[in-house]
Amino acid sequence: MNATYFEIRKILLLAILSCIGILEGFSAEAPRVVSVVHGQVSLVSQRDAQYAFSRARSVYRTLDEAGITSVLYPDTELQKALAPPCKLAHLVYFEKPSGEQMKLIEKFVSSGGKVIAHYSLSAEFAGLMGVTAPEPLDNADGWWQGFQFATRRPLHCPDFIQAETSRVCHVKPLTKEASVLASWVDASGKSGPAAVLKSKNGYWICRIMLDTGDADARRRFLASISADCVLEVWRHAAKRLDREIWSIVGAETFDGAKKLMLRRAPASRKDELEKRLARLDELESARQADFSKGLFGASMAKLWQMRKEVLLAYAVSSDIGKASRGVFAVWLRSANGVFPGDWEKTASVLSDTGITDVYMMVTDVGIGSTSGSPDAKVNAVREADSIRKAVAACRAKGIRVHAWIYALSLENISQAAQSALAGEGRALCNLKGDALAWADPGHKKNRKELARSLIWFAKNFGVDGIHLDYVRYPHEENFVNSKARSDFEKSSGCRVDSWPADIRSRGKHRQAYEKWRAARLDGLVGYVSGELKKEIPETVFSIATYGKYPLCVETVGQDWKLWSKNKWVHYTVPMNYSANVAGVQKLLHEQIGIADRKRLVCGIGVSSYEATLNSRETIEQIKAALKFNIGGVALYHFDTRFVDEISPALELAKKGRSK
Incomplete structure (x- = not known):
């Protein structure tokens, strides 16, 4: 046997091992086989473009949290999105794909590619996916509560996903290869129309998925159907998670992670940490056994649990108990709470997390609403009963409730109300002179109506504070x-x-116009503040703002330095949303030189446009912010993911006890 023979055999063996993925763990980044594409030109109305993007971004992030690497594209780049090495495309909100787009999709699936359609109205697209043309269908008995999956379902697919709706775009299997994977069910468990269908070309989801319900179930659902379409997704995801898990805590190996966390943990928490590390030992052994057998799909459950345990172990080794004095707030996007109908449960989770203040969205108050008018009725506020329950349940736990209200954005009022405001000259205009869904802060009637509405609401519902958002252009x-x-x-x-023309961007009077319009916004804040102090002086008044000053004065008219200096607000909440600690620190360093630090509550974007933070990243940003000795922090936002993943870690970091 000569050397040449062994060299050739080694090359061949390496090639074979590489093909079956055994060497993949030692290679560079796994090939990108998944694309997420959002509707843009395929939309019926361009008013939905931002929504389509946000839903696609949510799919992208959910896949990422599951360990699945993807790339996000607009449908204007569909050809690029479907090009090799892509084998699976999540097409989100492709309402009416064009003929050219349909040709690209048809070519992709005819070449073996798979598609997961997240809502569409297109009969042609539906036909390609093996289902009937979509037809609007209302639930005559009320609301469907979610979709129930069939007994036979893909690996790791949940049995139920919460998703409330009263209307769906109904489809049925059209070909013998198509079948129903999940059906809508109502509160009683009665089965309704199809929610998710499988066909030879992929999957059809009848409704856009929202960020509600069990975040873990949504992750498992999207991961399971993705891997069911392209099996190698499990292998890529498993090896990626295996590479990344320990880096969550700044280590390269399990042993390194253990040493790091034991070294930084307070003595009082060592026993709790040892228990969690022992659990990680068990999971790591099970993961290794799966990998040795090539069972990458099976290993995913262990890897997901390992990541959760690593994050909780990190929380045990952290301590923000003493640092978290002052405001420790969350934004909450619904007056129904996270557990609809059970505000006591929502309040209990808030309390266990250490939350002191809740900015709870209220949609029927403000400019253009009927609240505050002489004939206003408390029951005209759609969620009046829930608001009362929220205030009572939170107060019992020592938590302050602030009404989170859109000040100038009119998106929460009816189209008729928007038109009425425009007719009175109370709305801003675009370049064509058409009215925007945005109130003019300089109009005296807008100022009076906003102040009157806020006062009326605070007096009738007993909230502890008013928290305004969209106080800008x-x-x-x-x-x-x-x-x-x-x-x-x-x-x-x-x-x-x-x-x-003279006041447009680059117009000759643009700078003067920016200064003038900022003064109009200042006038609104000053007026509202004065009225609140006269009528409800005990009510806390705060405003969410952009963090970058003075850029926010030039771009959107927010001179929050002046608002703080004049004590028009108890505090401002600059939204310092960033994917990393350095970004938060940089903004806060600038901000404490601008305003009284005790009148600053740092907004941290746990689930924001800028980033989705895990519990370790959240804890680190909280600790970094509070080192500036500011008035507190506010976390955006309190949802099911927060409850499932962030709250347990914060409780451990603040109290050091098991969850």
């Missing part, structure tokens, strides 16, 4: 009604030859 180019032109000329001393 919109990002798109906008202008005050041309009737305000004379006021601008008088205030600024500028003579306008062409309105709005």
Whole structure:
């Protein structure tokens, strides 16, 4: 046997091992086989473009949390998204794909690619996926509560996913290869129309998935159907998680992670940490056994649990108990709480997490609403009963409730109310002079109506605070009604030859216009503050703001430095959302030089546009923020993922006891 023979045999063996994935753990990043594409030109209305993007981003993040690597694209880049090495495409909100887009999708599936459709109205697309044309279907008996999966379902698929709706786009199997994987069910468990269907070309999901219900169930669902379409997804995901788990705590190996956490843990928590590390030992042994047999799909359950245990172990080794004095708040997007109908349970979780303040969204209060008018009725607020229960349950736990209200954005009021405001000249306009769904802060009637509405609500519902959001101008180019032109000329001393050309971006009077419109916003804040102090002086008044100052004055008119200096607010909440600690620190370093640090509550984006933080990242950002000796922190936002993953870790980090 000569050396050449052994060299050739080694090359062949390496090639074979690489093909079956045994060497993949030692290779560079696994190939990207999954694309997530959101509707843009395929939408019926461009008003839904941002929503389509946000839903696709949620799919992308959910897959990422499951260990599945993907790339996010708009449908304008569909050809690129479907190009090799892509083998699976999640097509999100492809309402009406064009003929050209359908050709690309058809070519992709004819070449062996798989598609998971997240809602569509297209009969042609449905036909390609082996289901009938979508038809709107209402539940005559009320609301469906979620979808129940069949007994025979893909590996790791949950048996139920919570998803409330009263209307779906109904489809049925069209071909013999198509079948129903899950059906809608109502509160009594009665089965309804199909919710998820499987076909030879992939899966069809009849409704856009929202970020509600069990976050872990959503993760397992998307991971299971993705791997059912392309089996190698399990192998790539398992090896990725195996590489990344220990890096969560800044280590490269399990032994390194153990040493790091034991070294930093307070003495009082060593026993609790040892128990969790012993559990990790068991899971790691089971994971190794699965890997040795090539059972990557089976290993995923161990890896998901290992990641959860690592994060909780890290929380045990942390301590934010003493640091978290002051405001420790969360934003909550529904007055129904996280457990609809059970505010005592929601309040208990908040209390166990250490939350002191809740900014609870209220949609029927503000400019354009009926609240605060002479004929206002408390029961006109749609969630009146839930709000009362929230206040009572939180107060019993020593938690303050603040009404989180959109100040100038009109998205929460009816189209008729928006039109009425526009007719009175109380809404901002776009370049064409068309009214935007945004109130003019300089209009005296808007100021009075907002203040009156807030006072009415606080007096009738007994909330501890008013927390305003959208106290700014919109990002798109906008202008005050041309009737305000004379006021601008008088205030600024500028003579306008062409309105709005002279005040547009790069217009000759743009800087003067930015200063003038910021003053109008200041006028609104000052007026509302004065009215609240006169009528409900005990009520805390806070405003969510952008963090980058003075850029936020130039771009959206937010001079929150002035609002803090004049003590118009008890505190501001700059939304310092960042994927890393350094980003939060940089913003806070600038902010404490601008405003009284005790009038600053740092907003941290746990689940935000900018990032999705795990519990370790959340804890580290909280600790970093509170080192600036500010008034507190506020976490965005309190949802089911927060309850499942963030709350247990915060409780451990604050109290050091088992969960």
